[in-house]
Amino acid sequence: MRWFCLLMSANVVLWWSLSNWPRACSIPGQKPNILFLMTDDQGPWALGLSGQSLARTPHLDRLFREGAYFVNAFCPTPVCSPSRAAILTSRYGSEVGITDWIHPKKEPDVGLSTEFLTWPRLLRQAGYATGLIGKWHLGTQPRFHPQQHGFDYFFGFLEGSSAPYDPILEENGQPVKCTGYHSDLLTDKALEFLSKHRERPFALCVHYREPHAPYTPQPKADAAVFRQLEIRPPDPGIPNLNTALVVRAMRDYLGCVHAVDRNVGRILEHLDRLRLTEKTLVIFTSDNGYNIGHHGIWHKGNGTWMVSKRPPGTADIPANCRPNMFDTSLKVPTAMRWPSRIRPGQRISHTITHLDWFPTICAAAQVAIPPNTLIRGRSLFELLDGNARQWNNDYYGEYSLHLDARAHLRCYRTPRWKLVRDFLHPERDEFYDLTKDPDEKHNLIHDQSPEVRQAVQTLDAHLISRMRQLRDPILKLTR
Numbered sequence: 001m002r003w004f005c006l007l008m009s010a011n012v013v014l015w016w017s018l019s020n021w022p023r024a025c026s027i028p029g030q031k032p033n034i035l036f037l038m039t040d041d042q043g044p045w046a047l048g049l050s051g052q053s054l055a056r057t058p059h060l061d062r063l064f065r066e067g068a069y070f071v072n073a074f075c076p077t078p079v080c081s082p083s084r085a086a087i088l089t090s091r092y093g094s095e096v097g098i099t100d101w102i103h104p105k106k107e108p109d110v111g112l113s114t115e116f117l118t119w120p121r122l123l124r125q126a127g128y129a130t131g132l133i134g135k136w137h138l139g140t141q142p143r144f145h146p147q148q149h150g151f152d153y154f155f156g157f158l159e160g161s162s163a164p165y166d167p168i169l170e171e172n173g174q175p176v177k178c179t180g181y182h183s184d185l186l187t188d189k190a191l192e193f194l195s196k197h198r199e200r201p202f203a204l205c206v207h208y209r210e211p212h213a214p215y216t217p218q219p220k221a222d223a224a225v226f227r228q229l230e231i232r233p234p235d236p237g238i239p240n241l242n243t244a245l246v247v248r249a250m251r252d253y254l255g256c257v258h259a260v261d262r263n264v265g266r267i268l269e270h271l272d273r274l275r276l277t278e279k280t281l282v283i284f285t286s287d288n289g290y291n292i293g294h295h296g297i298w299h300k301g302n303g304t305w306m307v308s309k310r311p312p313g314t315a316d317i318p319a320n321c322r323p324n325m326f327d328t329s330l331k332v333p334t335a336m337r338w339p340s341r342i343r344p345g346q347r348i349s350h351t352i353t354h355l356d357w358f359p360t361i362c363a364a365a366q367v368a369i370p371p372n373t374l375i376r377g378r379s380l381f382e383l384l385d386g387n388a389r390q391w392n393n394d395y396y397g398e399y400s401l402h403l404d405a406r407a408h409l410r411c412y413r414t415p416r417w418k419l420v421r422d423f424l425h426p427e428r429d430e431f432y433d434l435t436k437d438p439d440e441k442h443n444l445i446h447d448q449s450p451e452v453r454q455a456v457q458t459l460d461a462h463l464i465s466r467m468r469q470l471r472d473p474i475l476k477l478t479r
Helices: 002-019 058-065 080-089 119-125 182-196 220-227 243-273 354-365 450-469 473-478
Strands: 033-039 068-070 129-135 153-157 168-171 174-177 202-207 280-286 297-299 302-305 321-323 334-337 346-348 395-401 407-413 417-422 430-433
Touching: 033 243, 033 354, 058 243, 058 280, 058 334, 080 354, 119 129, 119 202, 119 354, 129 182, 153 182, 182 202, 182 243, 220 243, 243 280, 280 354, 395 450, 407 450, 407 473, 417 450, 430 450, 450 473
Parallel strands: 033 202, 033 280, 068 346, 129 153, 129 202
Antiparallel strands: 068 334, 153 168, 168 174, 280 334, 297 302, 302 321, 395 407, 407 417, 417 430
């Protein structure tokens, strides 16, 4: 057993060292503009092109078709703050001290430290005009402010959510009372930024609050699209499912998604109008996945039950909570479009994560990553250029909950198998055969067949090896 674990560790170390080679790569030619569009809590199924729901997203469908659609894109942690930190730093939440969503009142001193390099800071140093419009959720103290992390301009909100209508937002440190719907207001500012910086390279992040709860109020035109539609639960076989709640929540949620789609359409039209489309790399994604009745739960990795009969609660996990790392919580709708560089119509099935945005964006912008900077991601241009023979499709994720519940979840996933361990509650460990059970309905953790036992052992060795590389403090619970 010891030699087996050492072999697994060596393989993962080799993979990790190979994953850092893109720091020296760049894309020859003119530097593109970077437009990073991100929603909040959009499940991979909440996209018309996915074919998995009643979502109406014609503008997103167009964007995904005109570029590369990554159908196996994952967040490293299925909740807001650590996922957003990973996007900016290419580091896991456990590495930057952000392991759960940040509660500004209970933990005001938690936030993203400037000791961690971000790609906006590198791009600003390289001459890009940088801006963040929308949600931050990486600390509310001045030392955590977006403008401390490389953004010249900030318009949005620092906490986890904001009123969907007539919100009070911030513009470069000053409060602004706004009139209108949130997604429309952010898009108005995005269009202003694009027009103002059309003559120089820019890197603009637009982080929508939608479709984060609360879903209403929302524009009547967006809600009307779903008012008469028959909506069915995505997983009607769940025992004791509160079907009425699922249908009501899904209807309002899809209205929020439609509002974002409409505004993405406004941005794409504005790029066309400014003649910036050809030289702008547009990235679309969400911070984490989402559930509305999937697996009988609501929300993401800190899900709550949508069933009338819940499992009994414990001192760490209340009866209404279902900590999880289901694919519906981990996967995010993701695409890249750059007409002068990325071939349209690609559907890429390789595993990617939010850790990959740092090296990918720096490669596109021809910005060198300092050699002493530790990053965990890989440039996606390997896949886009067809050089994916060495691409490792395994996934590692983590989620240590301490607000809604207490659990230390770690996940290792291959294209076939998936292991989820809870180091606080080993009786809640999970194991799935994704080939036979892609919806993760049959937990095989206690299956005694030789094939399953060998697969559990293999994935567990990978998982522990990755935790050691990250110096994960939860490792002490394995002793």
